[in-house]
């Protein structure tokens with residue numbers, strides 16, 4: 001999850017169709033604040049007396065805002081950690097949920113308030129960071145034979161994860177290849193798994209789809225779900241299941257189950273340098289950091305020029321909520337609750353909906369009505385996140401999926417999470433073949449691949465720019481049905497455009513043969529648009 005809630009008990013009034021809004025949203029919190037809860041199912045209004053600071057039993061709360069517009073990311077967590085009480089009452093924020101402008105109020109409650117809600121028939125969902133931590137600690141202390149599974153029960157610790165992946169590679173050399181994308185501060189390798197038919201060969205034009213998880217070390221469901229995914233794909237391929245055979249014969253699947261293995265081992269959100277890896281990327285609004293974390297650098301290098309690059313589609317798996325979130329996470333005024341849409345918004349929504357529809361928990365999450373999807377900034381703003389960077393700089397459509405309310409649930413529930421996401425994960429990769437265009441870009445004179453080229457849609461010059469691969473200069477551009485002008489551009493070549501009609505189903509091959517420019521032009525596309533899709537782009541050094 002994107003938020004770092006540091007208080008001990010946070011109750012989320014999910015209300016199953018209800019919204020809670022402060023009576024007065026513009027005034028600061030009063031001694032006695034009342035909230036009006038409207039249950040849409042019954043249209044019953046419930047007044048909840050939420051005492052903020054009048055009760056001597058409750059600590060004084062200093063972080064206050066009731067205006068959604070003021071919800072800066074860092075202001076969203078309540079500073080309950082500075083109180084010596086386990087319970088505090090506060091409205092953290094009125095986050096805008098997706099859909100028809102529904103609001104949600106997150107509050108820390110004491111037991112009396114909880115009882116009050118119960119007697120009024122208001123349903124609420126319990127979040128507890130402590131619960132996740134306790135689960136983590138308990139599993140960490142397991143002794144051999146205490147429980148099924150390994151040293152962390154049914155979770156894989158780092159050594160077990162690497163061992164599992166190596167075993168899979170040994171068993172399925174025709175399907176799986178392992179890579180190390182780099183090393184963390186804690187000297188752990190960031191492992192990537194390539195799954196495709198004949199991974200040792202280059203397959204011209206075969207699209208690449210990636211999945212990354214455990215960017216936040218304490219969000220562990222995605223990591224285990226991806227390990228299940230490895231097992232499932234190989235098993236079904238070996239059993240010659242037609243659908244999976246077709247997918248792996250025509251697609252490269254890439255998985256990074258743990259971007260932040262140090263954080264996982266420590267049970268922390270941040271990496272070993274205590275940095276949030278989903279705030280660490282160059283950002284369209286806050287610029288390029290002077291230096292970045294080793295994990296981020298490894299992911300950027302990989303996405304731009306590593307094995308498998310370029311990628312067409314990407315999923316970043318997080319935990320702490322149930323929603324599919326699409327770019328942009330940032331907006332120009334740094335205010336949450338305001339949608340920040342990209343020029344490829346229709347494509348993003350299409351992909352997000354496809355995932356949410358296959359996971360009923362996400363689809364039916366009342367906080368994100370009606371479909372379980374949201375624009376990132378509309379939910380709340382963050383800068384330096386992975387999905388905006390992937391889209392703008394790596395030419396890859398990336399979505400963020402929040403898989404679970406609990407970040408570190410009981411290990412016995414992991415297979416359940418896997419079942420809930422199995423179909424959606426598979427379907428995500430298949431979609432790369434559903435729509436869009438692909439082809440090769442070559443030099444008109446020599447016929448050689450123009451590996452510095454990229455492709456974009458004229459009507460979306462600030463949208464997705466699809467790079468080509470470094471071997472055959474093949475590109476792939478995910479695009480829904482419509483009429484477009486496709487532009488192929490490369491430094492030193494004349495820009496070429498083609499009209500294309502993308503049909504409702506299937507991809508179209510559009511090749512380009514670029515003509516060399518007679519003389520170098522200082523006013524080329526690159527300087528005009530301040531965008532580079534070159535793989536040679538510089539990545540900030542690692543912070544030491």
Ligand SMILES: [Zn+2]
Pocket residue numbers: 001002215216219318319
């Ligand atoms: Zn997260």
